[in-house]
Each structure stands twice: as C-alpha cells, then as structure tokens.
Amino acid sequence: MAETALSTITTPVASSQPAIVVHHLEDSRSQRILWLLEELNIPYEIKKYKRLPSRLAPKELLDVHPLGKSPVITDGDITLAESGAIVEYLIQMYGTEKDKVSPSEGERWRNNIYFTHYPEGTVQPILVRRLMFSLIPGKVPALLRPIVRPVFSQADELVNVPDLKRNGTLIEEHLKKVKASGCEFFAGGTGTSPTAADYMMILTTVILATRAKEFCGEETIEYVKRIQARDAYKRALEKSGDYVYVLKE
Ligand SMILES: N[C@@H](CCC(=O)N[C@@H](CS)C(=O)NCC(=O)O)C(=O)O
Incomplete structure (x- = not known):
C-alpha cells in the first residue's frame, strides 16, 4: 500500500x-x-x-x-x-444526559470546561515542543550535532522540564482530589461516565504515562489503566489498529 x-x-x-x-x-x-x-x-x-x-x-x-x-x-x-x-x-x-455536564453542577461543570480546553491549550504544545527539541539535533549536518544536541538538551531542561513538572503535578493532584470524593473521571462530582474532559485528557495522560514517565504520578497511571480497560476504549483501539500510545501492564 x-x-x-x-x-x-x-x-x-x-x-x-x-x-x-x-x-x-x-x-x-x-x-x-x-x-x-x-x-x-x-x-x-x-x-x-x-x-x-x-x-x-x-x-x-x-x-x-x-x-x-x-x-x-x-x-x-x-x-x-x-x-x-x-x-x-x-x-x-x-x-445523552450522562455524557453532559450542566452549569448547575458547579465545580463539576468548571472542571469539565477546564480539562476539555487545557490539554490542547497548555500541555500538548509543551509535549510537541519537547518532541521538536529532541528531533532538531538529528536534522542538522552531522558535524554540527555535537554542538547542537547539548544546546537543545539544555533548552529542554530550562523550558520544558519545569513546565512538565508543574503540569504533571496539577493533573495528579486533580485526579487524587476527584478520586477522594468518589469519582474516577476528570469532571469529578457525582459523574459516573466520562465527559468531554476525559475524551480530551486521555491523550495527554497516556503520553505522560508512556513517554514522559518522570512527570507522571501514580494516580495518573491508574486513570490511564482504568480508561484503557473500558470496552469502548478497547473497541476504538481495535478499529484504529496499531496505536503507539498504549500503557502496557
Ligand atoms: N489542535 C488540533 C491539533 C491537530 C493536529 O495537530 N493533529 C496532528 C495529529 S495528532 C496532525 O494532524 N499531524 C500531522 C501534521 O501536522 O501533518 C486538534 O486538537 O485537533
């Protein structure tokens, strides 16, 4: 093909x-x-x-x-x-109603909005920037690589690492909080089904769990495992075929 x-x-x-x-x-x-x-x-x-x-x-x-x-x-x-x-x-x-979160649900609604927009607005750009920093040294002429590689590695430490630490912690602390209140999804509250926040956050959490483990907490790993165990998630994987972002047991 x-x-x-x-x-x-x-x-x-x-x-x-x-x-x-x-x-x-x-x-x-x-x-x-x-x-x-x-x-x-x-x-x-x-x-x-x-x-x-x-x-x-x-x-x-x-x-x-x-x-x-x-x-x-x-x-x-x-x-x-x-x-x-x-x-x-x-x-x-x-x-249906179970997939939606209404403004009357207060904090659950705000969490849903925040975690629906946060991955594309904040974390994914950092992860993409990190990927670029790791790829660029391989694209310059071989002679320059010994100079360019440490520059990008230093830039990564300076720019990406602090951002990823903060974001990894924010995600982990949020998941701990919603779990302590009896919910296993990002919007929290009384929700018993994933909402928009989960459909958006799954990519970020699975990338952290598989490609940036140093920034990924235990609760985030547990979240990814729970989502991966859902029948609908498994069916989606079957239909897409190979997918690189899978957290193995
Ligand atoms: N913010 C957009 C990003 C879309 C995007 O960059 N998609 C990537 C795949 S994850 C893509 O198409 N990459 C191929 C390319 O840039 O040529 C979204 O959330 O849909």
Missing part, C-alpha cells in the same frame, strides 16, 4: 442513522474521537490515513480540511476539525 494510502472501515450503519465520517490519522489525536464515538454507541465510518515518513499527514487530508490535520469529521454537510470542537459537537448532538 502506498505511504499515503487511505482505507475505509465502515461500522454497520442502519439507513436512518447519521453518516459520521472520521478522518483518522494513525497515532493521533483522532483516537480521542473514536473512543467517544464508541462510548456514544453511534454508527460511524473511519477513513484511515497513514503518516508520511516525516510523520506529517498525507496531502489527502488537505482535501478534507484546509489545515490538512487530523481529526476531522464530516457529518452530512458539516465538516469539523479541532478535536475539542469535535468532542463538544458530538456530545451536544448525540450524547
């Missing part, structure tokens, strides 16, 4: 059901959307895209959305990018 090959898996769709299509790039934020759709138990179709050797997305994704990134969904005439927007859209359109 060509590097940019696109393949389609269609889950059984009753004719009256909405035709949601997920444009899914391997090993990407799009896994959030597959998990959500499995939890919501609504039919959808996956169009799969392989990353190029550069790890960038193939140009076919530009035909779907002007930024050429994943996830993107189409739902009838609607095309929507940005994982947080997609999560909120799907929950509003297809979620």
